[in-house]
Amino acid sequence: MSRRQTRIVAALAVLMLAAAPAFLGVFSITLLNYIGIYALVALGLVLMTGIGGMVSFGQASFVGIAAYSTAWTSAVMGYSPWLGLLLALIMTGLVAALIGAVTLRLGGHFLSLSTIAWGLAIYFSFGNIDGLGNYNGIASIPPISIGAHALSDSVDIYYLIWGVLLAAMLGTHNLLNSRVGRAIRALRGGNALVESLGINAFQVRLVTFVIAALMAAVAGWLYAHMTRFISPTPFDVHVSIEYLMMALVGGSGQLLGAVVGAALITLMKNDIQDILPLLAPSASGRLEIVVFSVLFILFLQRARDGIVPYVARWLPQPRPEIPGKAEPLPRRRQPPAGAPLLQVHAAVRRFGGLVAVNEVSFEVRAGEILGLIGPNGAGKSTMFNLITGALPPSAGKIVFAGRDITRAAPRHIARSGVARTFQHVKLRPRMSLLDNVLLGLYPRTSAGFFASALRLDRAEERRARHEAMRQLERVGLAARPFELAGNLPLGNQRILEIARALAADPILLVLDEPAAGLRRQEKLALAELLRALRADGLTILLVEHDMDFVMNLVDRIVVMDFGCKISEGAPQTVRSDPRVQEAYLGGVA
Amino acid sequence: MNAQIAAILTMDGVATGAIYVLMALGFVLIFSVTRIVFVPFGDIAAFTALTLAALENRQFPGTVGLVAVLAVVATAMELFAILRAGSLARIPRALFFYLVLPLLPAALMVLVRGAPLGAPLRIVATVALILPIAPLIDRIVFRPIADASVLLLLIVSVALHFALSGMGLIFFGPEGVRTQSLTDFSVMVAGVPISGESILIVIAAAIFCLLLFLFFEFTIQGKALQATAMNRTGARLMGIRPAHAGTVAFLLGSAMAAISGVLIAPVNTMFYDSGFIIGLKAFVGAIIGGLVSFPLTAAGSLFVGVLESFAAFESSPFKEVTVFSLLIPVLLWRSYTLLQPEEDGEE
Numbered sequence: 052m053s054r055r056q057t058r059i060v061a062a063l064a065v066l067m068l069a070a071a072p073a074f075l076g077v078f079s080i081t082l083l084n085y086i087g088i089y090a091l092v093a094l095g096l097v098l099m100t101g102i103g104g105m106v107s108f109g110q111a112s113f114v115g116i117a118a119y120s121t122a123w124t125s126a127v128m129g130y131s132p133w134l135g136l137l138l139a140l141i142m143t144g145l146v147a148a149l150i151g152a153v154t155l156r157l158g159g160h161f162l163s164l165s166t167i168a169w170g171l172a173i174y175f176s177f178g179n180i181d182g183l184g185n186y187n188g189i190a191s192i193p194p195i196s197i198g199a200h201a202l203s204d205s206v207d208i209y210y211l212i213w214g215v216l217l218a219a220m221l222g223t224h225n226l227l228n229s230r231v232g233r234a235i236r237a238l239r240g241g242n243a244l245v246e247s248l249g250i251n252a253f254q255v256r257l258v259t260f261v262i263a264a265l266m267a268a269v270a271g272w273l274y275a276h277m278t279r280f281i282s283p284t285p286f287d288v289h290v291s292i293e294y295l296m297m298a299l300v301g302g303s304g305q306l307l308g309a310v311v312g313a314a315l316i317t318l319m320k321n322d323i324q325d326i327l328p329l330l331a332p333s334a335s336g337r338l339e340i341v342v343f344s345v346l347f348i349l350f351l352q353r354a355r356d357g358i359v360p361y362v363a364r365w366l367p368q369p370r371p372e373i374p375g376k377a378e379p380l381p382r383r384r385q386p387p388a389g390a391p392l393l394q395v396h397a398a399v400r401r402f403g404g405l406v407a408v409n410e411v412s413f414e415v416r417a418g419e420i421l422g423l424i425g426p427n428g429a430g431k432s433t434m435f436n437l438i439t440g441a442l443p444p445s446a447g448k449i450v451f452a453g454r455d456i457t458r459a460a461p462r463h464i465a466r467s468g469v470a471r472t473f474q475h476v477k478l479r480p481r482m483s484l485l486d487n488v489l490l491g492l493y494p495r496t497s498a499g500f501f502a503s504a505l506r507l508d509r510a511e512e513r514r515a516r517h518e519a520m521r522q523l524e525r526v527g528l529a530a531r532p533f534e535l536a537g538n539l540p541l542g543n544q545r546i547l548e549i550a551r552a553l554a555a556d557p558i559l560l561v562l563d564e565p566a567a568g569l570r571r572q573e574k575l576a577l578a579e580l581l582r583a584l585r586a587d588g589l590t591i592l593l594v595e596h597d598m599d600f601v602m603n604l605v606d607r608i609v610v611m612d613f614g615c616k617i618s619e620g621a622p623q624t625v626r627s628d629p630r631v632q633e634a635y636l637g638g639v640a
Numbered sequence: 641m642n643a644q645i646a647a648i649l650t651m652d653g654v655a656t657g658a659i660y661v662l663m664a665l666g667f668v669l670i671f672s673v674t675r676i677v678f679v680p681f682g683d684i685a686a687f688t689a690l691t692l693a694a695l696e697n698r699q700f701p702g703t704v705g706l707v708a709v710l711a712v713v714a715t716a717m718e719l720f721a722i723l724r725a726g727s728l729a730r731i732p733r734a735l736f737f738y739l740v741l742p743l744l745p746a747a748l749m750v751l752v753r754g755a756p757l758g759a760p761l762r763i764v765a766t767v768a769l770i771l772p773i774a775p776l777i778d779r780i781v782f783r784p785i786a787d788a789s790v791l792l793l794l795i796v797s798v799a800l801h802f803a804l805s806g807m808g809l810i811f812f813g814p815e816g817v818r819t820q821s822l823t824d825f826s827v828m829v830a831g832v833p834i835s836g837e838s839i840l841i842v843i844a845a846a847i848f849c850l851l852l853f854l855f856f857e858f859t860i861q862g863k864a865l866q867a868t869a870m871n872r873t874g875a876r877l878m879g880i881r882p883a884h885a886g887t888v889a890f891l892l893g894s895a896m897a898a899i900s901g902v903l904i905a906p907v908n909t910m911f912y913d914s915g916f917i918i919g920l921k922a923f924v925g926a927i928i929g930g931l932v933s934f935p936l937t938a939a940g941s942l943f944v945g946v947l948e949s950f951a952a953f954e955s956s957p958f959k960e961v962t963v964f965s966l967l968i969p970v971l972l973w974r975s976y977t978l979l980q981p982e983e984d985g986e987e
Contacts, residue, residue, distance in 0.1 A: 104791070106794065153968050154971050156976075160794050164927070165927075165971060168920055168924065168964040169967070171917065171920065172960060175957070176958075178957075179957040179958060179961075292795075292802065339806075341802075343802070344802040344806065347799045348796055348800060351785070351795060351796050352781075352784050352785050352796075355792070
């Protein structure tokens with residue numbers, strides 16, 4: 052399906068929605084209004100849970116904060132509902148930012164469990180504050196007015212609700228296909244990769260969390276002015292889990308899933324309320340929650356992917372466009388060949404009593420390939436982690452391009468021009484090759500959340516996509532840029548990691564055992580690629596096991612054994628060094 | 641507030657806190673072995689209290705129905721799995737563990753229906769009835785998704801809480817209950833009255849913490865559980881089945897929940913859904929322990945109990961709000977002291 056066809060389908064869907072009030076009765080429109088409001092909350096959850104991997108059980112309390120803010124502003128204080136919207140957004144945003152700031156650094160389940168507790172705390176607060184009507188709630192909330200026209204009719208507010216929902220979906224869609232969106236999509240699967248690309252994972256998480264809360268806030272505002280009466284009940288924790296259910300049942304990670312899930316659950320609730328009294332006349336109200344929870348558990352056990360991905364398999368896939376030519380992005384100036392680039396001074400790293408790296412010093416000069424080798428357990432990987440900032444050294448000093456990076460965070464080291472690959476390949480297997488490489492371009496581009504959601508980032512995005520495509524061509528993977536990274540064989544996954552590192556326009560490329568697990572042909576191709584990169588003026592530090600691979604490629608070698616540097620020099624010198632032979636062969640007879 | 645009131649509140653808080661300690665330890669135990677944050681823990685404690693009250697009033701406890709439903713479903717699932725695998729020899733064993741054993745206390749309960757039971761017998765019968773619940777739930781709900789991510793297990797766990805509390809309403813009804821005091825004993829210490837109830841709670845909590853410690857340190861089962869908690873793959877290589885360790889953890893957890901239910905029943909009015917909030921407060925204690933450390937968890941839970949007691953004195957409607965707001969500074973502190981786990985492979 053081409054882009055144009057996708058647009059036609061979307062336009063038809065919007066037209067059908069616009070025409071719905073002409074065909075449907077008031078009851079159906081009211082139901083659609085609820086679906087639209089729930090879908091808006093679920094959309095936020097799709098973004099943060101389905102895509103960003105953070106689970107919130109407190110979304111209903113965000114809806115509640117907003118609903119109470121606007122109800123207080125308009126019904127108690129008598130101001131305009133629009134002022135209520137402003138207060139709703141500010142209050143919800145502040146609360147979400149505070150909750151996010153204290154929990155998002157911790158593991159995923161801490162955030163989720165705290166949201167339950169806060170959901171309850173906020174719920175109890177609503178019920179116990181006199182100014183907010185206690186458990187009786189606030190009645191006679193005025194309708195929203197546009198100009199002189201009050202949206203008191205369910206058809207009137209129908210257009211507002213679905214207009215807002217569609218706008219939010221469009222904005223989220225744009226966001227996901229942008230620089231920030233790719234960072235959000237990369238959050239799942241751990242921080243190590245994200246931080247190594249120069250992305251502040253905490254900040255991306257926090258903003259995603261706040262955006263989801265703000266969507267819930269808008270939903271709460273619409274809810275308060277549609278129902279014209281609020282009490283604490285619809286903001287209880289079990290409603291939060293219904294929202295979560297909507298987001299997951301529809302298809303976590305699918306924007307359309309929010310609407311499908313909201314519609315399905317709302318309609319099902321409606322039907323179950325009709326059916327259960329027939330089955331069990333005495334216990335219908337009690338059975339409802341049991342039936343719902345059991346269905347949800349069964350769903351999570353059997354069909355975690357949700358409905359939309361299942362249906363989408365049978366539909367024509369959208370055909371993305373190959374990035375066209377664009378003005379290249381500005382590049383870093385490479386230092387003159389031979390100048391000292393990375394200096395390691397007497398680096399020490401202890402793990403308890405074990406000294407993994409013991410007073411190791413060496414330097415990498417601009418324009419060379421330096422090999423760091425040693426037998427198993429020599430401390431190579433630890434040294435690698437010290438250089439890239441994954442571990443802080445216990446003592447010593449590391450200087451990169453004249454800057455002390457001894458205790459700098461991985462993302463700061465990345466931003467100063469060191470790009471790395473991982474021993475165990477870290478890609479995002481469900482993102483395309485192009486998107487994986489685009490992740491590497493994050494520090495070279497600057498579009499923020501708003502610019503991305505409003506598509507103001509297109510010029511920069513074109514340049515970035517062009518650059519990513521160029522890097523894929525450079526490493527020889529440009530034939531199928533929209534293939535999913537997880538479908539590549541291991542050898543090509545390693546090459547893709549290098550393309551991603553190159554996209555950051557690094558000064559120093561650090562490769563952690565790039566030849567591990569490769570076949571002979573693949574190793575030869577990799578060596579060829581690294582030589583070509585050196586010819587382009589790039590400096591490369593290589594941690595490697597494979598002697599043949601290293602000996603024929605590098606300019607100089609540093610050998611480590613039991614945490615100490617035992618030799619350094621040109622490949623031939625190192626090869627004939629008796630200490631190296633002893634380390635590798637256990638003593639020369 | 642004067643010193644005497646403060647002392648009374650502290651005593652009260654320590655007693656409540658001791659119950660939270662038991663529950664929080666149960667949380668940590670189950671989480672560390674199975675990676676499941678077992679949200680319905682409080683529900684099980686509440687069901688214990690309701691069962692105990694039913695026996696006291698010589699009513700037929702709804703627990704029997706609940707256990708019967710769970711046992712039948714679990715047996716059906718187990719038999720289905722066995723038939724699919726074609727290993728018919730395992731059928732008698734499965735029937736014994738999933739059907740006969742859980743239903744044994746329930747069957748006894750049907751036999752002695754309405755007969756007057758002494759307090760110790762009531763407590764033993766109640767604990768025996770409650771014990772199978774968590775392991776059966778483990779078999780039905782969690783075993784099929786044992787390899788899922790922590791977050792997915794958590795979502796399932798929360799949904800499970802709502803299912804259970806709905807069932808609680810069906811089996812136990814909406815009435816709140818409070819059981820007879822276990823003792824009328826009371827003593828004055830420096831002008832502060834201390835009830836025997838509080839002393840009993842604290843002693844019981846201490847004994848069961850000690851038992852748990854002894855179990856972990858000195859039994860091979862305990863070591864196996866510890867090993868599973870530290871490294872599932874490693875434990876498996878040493879011949880420890882994680883599923884089995886999980887069952888043991890759930891059984892122990894069930895016991896801790898039952899004991900806390902027995903202890904809380906005479907001091908708090910319990911409803912079918914009271915367990916959730918009590919469980920969450922215990923959970924705040926568990927978070928103070930970072931979901932790993934047993935001693936810190938115990939200290940944290942005691943603190944939560946005392947804080948709650950003072951908060952209830954200052955402003956009763958907001959005591960829950962106060963306790964849950966405590967999470968903010970606690971998490972802030974935790975976010976700088978806990979190592980961040982690298983959650984890989986959750987793509």
